Amino acid sequence: MIPAFRRCKAAAVVAVLCLFPAAGHTRQFSAVSRTTNAPPQSTGATPRTPDGHPDLSGVWNGLGDNLIGVPNQLANAGIAVESESSTRDVSSGARIATFPRGTNKPLNDEQAERAAALLRRMGSNRPVYKPQYWNTVKNLDQNANEEDPSNNCMPAGIPRAGIPSFIGQSPTYFVFIYPGTGGLIATQTSYRMIPIDGRQHTPLQELDGTYTGEGIGHWEGDTLVVDTYGFNSSTWFDQIGGYMHSENMHVIERFHRDGNTLTWTATVEDPDVLLEPWTTTPRVALLNPDPKAVLPESLPCSERDLGHLATKEHH
Amino acid sequence: MPTKGLVMLMFAAVAAIVFQPARAQSSKDVAKAGAADKTGSTGSDAPDRAKTLRAAGDALGMVRWSDIGAGRSRLPAVDVVNTVELWGSGTTYGGQASKSGASGPAFKTEYHVAIAYNPPAMRMELTRANSDASVQGAAPQHTIQVVREKYAWDESELGAGLVPGKGIATPAPGALNSRLLQLWIFPYGVVKAALAAGDQTRISTENGATVITFPLGGQLAGVTVKATLNASNEVAKVETRADNPALSDMLTETEYSEYADHGEILTDIKSPGHIIQKQGGHTMLDIQLKKVDANNPYVVFPVPENIKMAASR
Numbered sequence: 001m002i003p004a005f006r007r008c009k010a011a012a013v014v015a016v017l018c019l020f021p022a023a024g025h026t027r028q029f030s031a032v033s034r035t036t037n038a039p040p041q042s043t044g045a046t047p048r049t050p051d052g053h054p055d056l057s058g059v060w061n062g063l064g065d066n067l068i069g070v071p072n073q074l075a076n077a078g079i080a081v082e083s084e085s086s087t088r089d090v091s092s093g094a095r096i097a098t099f100p101r102g103t104n105k106p107l108n109d110e111q112a113e114r115a116a117a118l119l120r121r122m123g124s125n126r127p128v129y130k131p132q133y134w135n136t137v138k139n140l141d142q143n144a145n146e147e148d149p150s151n152n153c154m155p156a157g158i159p160r161a162g163i164p165s166f167i168g169q170s171p172t173y174f175v176f177i178y179p180g181t182g183g184l185i186a187t188q189t190s191y192r193m194i195p196i197d198g199r200q201h202t203p204l205q206e207l208d209g210t211y212t213g214e215g216i217g218h219w220e221g222d223t224l225v226v227d228t229y230g231f232n233s234s235t236w237f238d239q240i241g242g243y244m245h246s247e248n249m250h251v252i253e254r255f256h257r258d259g260n261t262l263t264w265t266a267t268v269e270d271p272d273v274l275l276e277p278w279t280t281t282p283r284v285a286l287l288n289p290d291p292k293a294v295l296p297e298s299l300p301c302s303e304r305d306l307g308h309l310a311t312k313e314h315h
Numbered sequence: 316m317p318t319k320g321l322v323m324l325m326f327a328a329v330a331a332i333v334f335q336p337a338r339a340q341s342s343k344d345v346a347k348a349g350a351a352d353k354t355g356s357t358g359s360d361a362p363d364r365a366k367t368l369r370a371a372g373d374a375l376g377m378v379r380w381s382d383i384g385a386g387r388s389r390l391p392a393v394d395v396v397n398t399v400e401l402w403g404s405g406t407t408y409g410g411q412a413s414k415s416g417a418s419g420p421a422f423k424t425e426y427h428v429a430i431a432y433n434p435p436a437m438r439m440e441l442t443r444a445n446s447d448a449s450v451q452g453a454a455p456q457h458t459i460q461v462v463r464e465k466y467a468w469d470e471s472e473l474g475a476g477l478v479p480g481k482g483i484a485t486p487a488p489g490a491l492n493s494r495l496l497q498l499w500i501f502p503y504g505v506v507k508a509a510l511a512a513g514d515q516t517r518i519s520t521e522n523g524a525t526v527i528t529f530p531l532g533g534q535l536a537g538v539t540v541k542a543t544l545n546a547s548n549e550v551a552k553v554e555t556r557a558d559n560p561a562l563s564d565m566l567t568e569t570e571y572s573e574y575a576d577h578g579e580i581l582t583d584i585k586s587p588g589h590i591i592q593k594q595g596g597h598t599m600l601d602i603q604l605k606k607v608d609a610n611n612p613y614v615v616f617p618v619p620e621n622i623k624m625a626a627s628r
Contacts, residue, residue: 071390085391096433112383115395115583121398
């Protein structure tokens with residue numbers, strides 16, 4: 001689960017998964033210095049392809065620490081830190097007590113890890129499972145060090161992989177690339193080819209379940225909608241939480257470009273296990289400001305830490 | 316030693332704390348509370364209030380931040396407590412107190428509570444065995460009491476009424492306020508509600524102990540909470556009083572002690588290990604907690620359709 005490039009600590013008594021990602025593809029430019037985790041404001045015009053649709057192509061990692069650090073994970077959990085004195089839960093609108101940074105004492109690694117685990121889980125936007133699965137989900141999250149299906153460098157799956165770091169676009173298909181990375185989930189590189197040629201889904205019963213399923217795209221106005229089913233049940237559908245699913249999961253992703261930002265949401269339908277569909281809090285990526293940016297090769301994912309864990313404390 | 320300028324800067328920063336609405340109260344209620352306060356508050360104890368509430372939050376491990384993987388970002392600290400689950404055992408007391416003034420009949424009780432503050436909700440599962448010799452052998456009584464925002468109901472089994480054929484959910488509107496109160500007099504709720512009360516929260520000292528006094532809002536408007544901190548700034552005792560006689564069942568006195576991180580997964584969040592609650596001077600609950608999951612565990616409180624319909628009538 002944890003690639004070689006991650007700096008990790010494995011204490012004798014308390015072993016904690018370390019989260020100091022330094023993936024190469026985030027090192028091409030300086031991280032934006034900020035005291036909030038607000039999504040980046042879009043600038044510039046939205047380019048269009050010759051067929052008139054928004055051009056989504058490019059390297060979407062333009063906010064170095066926004067992709068894999070705690071500030072972004074907090075945003076993914078639906079918590080908007082808007083200023084030194086204002087935070088709210090995006091889903092419920094509840095304001096959350098905020099204490100200026102200058103009042104904080106320094107943290108050691110262990111304190112920072114425990115705080116991060118809490119921060120990632122504090123949002124109110126949680127999928128609602130059928131009651132018979134409540135304890136299952138809770139136990140999966142609690143025992144994530146053993147149970148997380150992305151352990152041992154397995155694919156994150158969809159929609160857990162989130163926003164692709166690279167999008168290639170043609171009139172009839174998209175290519176999404178998700179580089180292997182450290183951070184909250186550390187997985188192997190994966191890719192998807194998404195046709196947008198008007199074809200229909202293969203009947204579900206004819207599909208062998210896969211990690212990324214069968215995704216087919218279409219345009220709804222200026223929004224690319226990717227409809228995916230045909231999954232295996234070997235992934236979780238969000239970064240944290242033990243959110244397992246069945247092979248009948250159906251995912252609808254929406255990609256909307258505004259200038260140099262790309263907003264992504266995913267709705268998960270799984271009537272086998274969920275009481276109702278669940279939609280992620282919108283996530284926003286920034287186009288890499290370097291027009292010549294490319295994705296460097298991902299370092300091999302090599303699991304080195306699980307064997308050292310001595311407690312259930314997790315990432 | 317910090318410089319005087321640094322001390323002043325930190326002092327000003329602490330005073331800038333923003334208050335989270337106690338969600339027993341709506342945002343509008345909080346706004347009203349703030350408006351009402353403008354007529355009666357001098358604000359002279361504001362610095363003490365900010366420092367005291369921050370200290371109480373810190374003592375419980377509620378105020379947290381982390382820079383892991385943050386690059387150059389430096390976010391402020393926030394109140395991280397949303398959901399908590401607790402397991403314990405002890406004694407609960409029911410029925411009428413005896414003429415001698417003793418508490419009612421005692422029941423050995425297994426106690427399991429899940430709480431959430433966003434949105435405000437609680438599920439209390441009690442399994443009570445009657446210790447009265449005259450009814451020995453009776454089956455244990457198992458109850459699941461739930462509250463979420465403006466809804467209160469009882470479940471015949473966990474999550475009853477949500478899936479066809481799976482249990483019965485029974486409306487319990489008469490228990491709404493008392494259940495919500497339990498949420499806001501729990502130590503985390505005390506800090507959250509005191510922060511939400513803003514200028515209406517008062518800090519004082521009684522017998523050398525710090526006391527926080529604040530009104531609740533929303534459904535619980537008319538109830539005042541008085542919380543006493545121990546020497547470690549943990550919430551040690553919570554007393555409630557009601558301005559309205561109709562809220563007399565809101566009068567409680569709860570003692571919290573033996574604070575520690577009781578989690579199997581350590582979080583640095585402290586929870587009480589021992590809870591004693593009294594009403595009218597009679598002990599109603601005496602629970603020793605055995606385990607706490609404070610890592611914002613997956614606990615959800617969807618409201619069954621029949622409960623929504625009953626509330627709308």
